[in-house]
Amino acid sequence: MTTVYDGHCHVASTHFIPRTFVEDVASNVCCYLGSRGVEQRPGRVADGLAAQYEDHLADGLVGEMDAAGIDRAVLLVPDFSLRMPGAPEPVAAARHHHEIRLRHPGRFWVYIGVDPRRGPEGVRAFEQMVDGYGLDGVKLYPPCGYSPSDPGLYPYYEICQTRSLPVFVHTGPTARSLDYGPAHPLRVDKAARDFPRVKFVLGHGGLTHVETSAYLASYRPNVYVDTGGFASGPMLPAWPEHLNRLFRLGVNHKIIFGTDWPLGRLNGFKGLMAEVLDGPTVFAGVSHKDRSLLLHENLLRVLAPRSRPEA
Template identity: 80%
Template sequence: MTAVYDGHCHVASSRFIPRAFVEDVASNVLCRLGSMGAAPKPGRIADGLAAQHEDHLADGLVAEMDAAGVERAVLLVPDFGLRMAGTAEPAEAARLHHEIRQRHPGRFWVYIGVDPRRGPEGVRDFEQMVDAYGLDGVKLYPPCGYSPSDPGLYPYYEICAARALPVFVHTGPTARSLDYGPAHPMRIDRVARDFPAVPFVLGHGGLTHVEVSAYLAAYRTNVYVDTGGFASAPSLSSWPEHLNQLFRMGINHKIIFGTDWPLGRLNGGLKGLVAEVVEGPTVFAGVSRKDRELLLRENLLRVLAPGSRPPG
């Protein structure tokens, strides 16, 4: 079996995920359950989700990775600080993730969150974090209120270009209190042209705005698509069929497999999800072995090691 790398995970910890974000997610779940006439008390869902965000050292995640056969994963660290209070500031988050990597050597890459509104000090802090902890990339969360093509991000992109760091950009819907407009994938088009040496990964691009994301990946040599959240989207009646259709669009050299763990905890855990992807009858039906290797491992490695990226 092809070794599996997960390109989209988070440490399920209240140190990095704000309570307000958890409550927004709970409200979405409540709305869906209410439409089926089975909604529990609102606080019960939020408390249940919050209780799942106490894996501060990623021990639970590593245990699930081991059970699922996932060798390594990317830890994404959004910077919510200017929009939602209560989580570690970027420098502290980077330090804590460094400790997690020391605790679990060889298991994680880390993309740290940045926000253009933090100004020149934020840029200096970012460069210091990269030097101190050997960070592997940048995580952007535009729903917090900025465009990924904001000129304030260009100093970060210059550092990424100089150090061969990828940029992971959330696209599509998210918590209901955040801004959806800046999260449209076309917002990346300008900066992808301005920084052709920087790989940009469209988070959830294989899930929402799929046609636009696939179009960008097909025609922008440095744009990739991520599958994160595929098993948790309320709009998908059957995610195996959805992934199979995605993998038949002719851009398998540009798609990175990701789960968006810990969302998978709500759908049977990482082991069940990965087993359905790798061993199930649907996801890879008609997909070549070579493409499977690209999707489950090689594309992520190419993003992380730009010298090995093919053109196109």
């Protein structure tokens, strides 16, 4: 049996994903359909997408993980609340995710979102959340309007450095109403140099800006790359071939496997993982050792010792 940890998941719930974000995704779906002569009303598409975000306690996610052979997953909790109406404050999101972990023991790690514009009060709240809920890492969403090397984030990084917590950074495109400039992977470089004992994971780095992400991972000992969204990007209809090329770049010791569920849900989570694990393409020519690194060992190397299953 292959141990599989998904390093990039979200709870498919409107409690955490604001309607504005769903509407942004719907606009891209409508653009895609329109180019093929299928006219759709954005509101109807948004309603259909929102209806898929009702798994508030992650029961559906756990069921799909079981069917797909995924042992554990990282739940990423972006902080959209300073940019999008209807998004929860980090404290409320952390409390809810703690309830999910109690409901599904041993299945999830949780990285909570922070924002440098919250100032010292945000830093104190973050430290309290780490202590109170045993959080496993930080989730940054620079498209909300800040650089991952913003000095306002350094107090968070100091806490992460002390507690061996990883920092997961969204890179690449996202919702149309957000800012793409701060999400270039090179924006992480200064922070990675200033905090060499903090592990930074480039979210979607195996999907977009691949060459830049790979060379950062090659030359910065504390930078890793994530594959999240590999089967959902419209630019990658042949995603098995893309993953196979990625796994031949020589940085498999720095790549963390992640799906970005629930995006992959539309392709069928079980079938998606069957193609990854048993299909002829994804791991063609990839050694068994590298396969283990990609599917679970690299994530364990990033996590704090107390968060690892054997702890």
